[in-house]
Amino acid sequence: DGGITQSPKYLFRKEGQNVTLSCEQNLNHDAMYWYRQDPGQGLRLIYYSQIVNDFQKGDIAEGYSVSREKKESFPLTVTSAQKNPTAFYLCASSIDTLSRDEQYFGPGTRLTVT
Amino acid sequence: GQQLNQSPQSMFIQEGEDVSMNCTSSSIFNTWLWYKQEPGEGPVLLIALYKAGELTSNGRLTAQFGITRKDSFLNISASIPSDVGIYFCAGTVRAGGTSYGKLTFGQGTILTVHP
Numbered sequence: 001d002g003g004i005t006q007s008p009k010y011l012f013r014k015e016g017q018n019v020t021l022s023c024e025q026n027l028n029h030d031a032m033y034w035y036r037q038d039p040g041q042g043l044r045l046i047y048y049s050q051i052v053n054d055f056q057k058g059d060i061a062e063g064y065s066v067s068r069e070k071k072e073s074f075p076l077t078v079t080s081a082q083k084n085p086t087a088f089y090l091c092a093s094s095i096d097t098l099s100r101d102e103q104y105f106g107p108g109t110r111l112t113v114t
Numbered sequence: 115g116q117q118l119n120q121s122p123q124s125m126f127i128q129e130g131e132d133v134s135m136n137c138t139s140s141s142i143f144n145t146w147l148w149y150k151q152e153p154g155e156g157p158v159l160l161i162a163l164y165k166a167g168e169l170t171s172n173g174r175l176t177a178q179f180g181i182t183r184k185d186s187f188l189n190i191s192a193s194i195p196s197d198v199g200i201y202f203c204a205g206t207v208r209a210g211g212t213s214y215g216k217l218t219f220g221q222g223t224i225l226t227v228h229p
Contacts, residue, residue, distance in 0.1 A: 004156075031215045042202060042219035043157075050215065058216075090156050097215040101145040101164075101206045105156035 002027045004106035006091050011111045013085075021076045021109045023091030030096040032074035033103060036060060037088040046089075049074055050097050078111065085113045120203055120220030127193055128228050135201060135223040136187040143205035146179050146186035147217070152199045160201075161188070193227050200224050 004025045013019045025032065031050050035043040045058030049068040063082025068074050074093075078085045088110050092103040120137045127133060137146070145164055149157035161172050163179035163186060170177055176189045186205070190197055203220040 006156075033215060042221050043217075045216065048215050056214075092156075094215055098212050100162075101215075101217070102147060102159055102162050103215070103217060104159060105149075108154070108156045110154070 004091060004093055004104060006106040006109050009107065009109060011109055013111070013113050015113055016080045018077055018079050019111065021078065021089055021111070023074045023076065023106060025072055025093045027093055027104065028071070029093035030071070031094045032068065033092040034066065034074070034076045035090040035092065037090060043090065046076065085111060087111060118203055118205060118218055118220040120223055122223060123221065124224040124226070126226045126228065129194060131193055133190040133193055133197070133225060134187060136185060137203035137205070137220045138185040139205065140184070142183040142207070144183070144208040145206040146177070147204040148177050148188045149202045149204065150199045151202065157202060195227050195229055198225055198227050
């Protein structure tokens, strides 16, 4: 089955530690995205990548970093500089950013930092 | 930047009732998407709209791209308990043939269906 996987589903970290969230897709999509969702709020874009080895900051990139070394993988690192890291993180992908705008989401990772 | 106003914020309905929700914007959007999100899960794409005036159905769901390109609505007919969730609208603005993949999301409509 084609789809997007995120692991782990739940992640717990101590304040001051960096943590990396995994996102893998086997849809052969060029573009990938990371969003953050807080309770009762919509989705906010952290970073996006239109193609391998290229990525751009979204609306709330501070305290986060990404890499895109392979087409199917787009890991997100939440650094200790992120002031409020506890949130639900969603990864998405789309065919590209030219032909279609539909984005397909993974199941999400809930990060709790104490 | 662009903003989407989604209403209502929440709805409590009886099983079998029809549901209507909408999104409006002060600026023009080129694409409208509707998603459903269940607790603890990622959003699932329901319907994508690309043309002003377009009316598209997916089972009991029907969505329309407003003629002014500044709004969209989603209708659910004959609701059932599994329709429970948060429904999000999202839109894109294209410049030079691309949206750069940037979706603007509404705040969501929380739907509760009583059996």
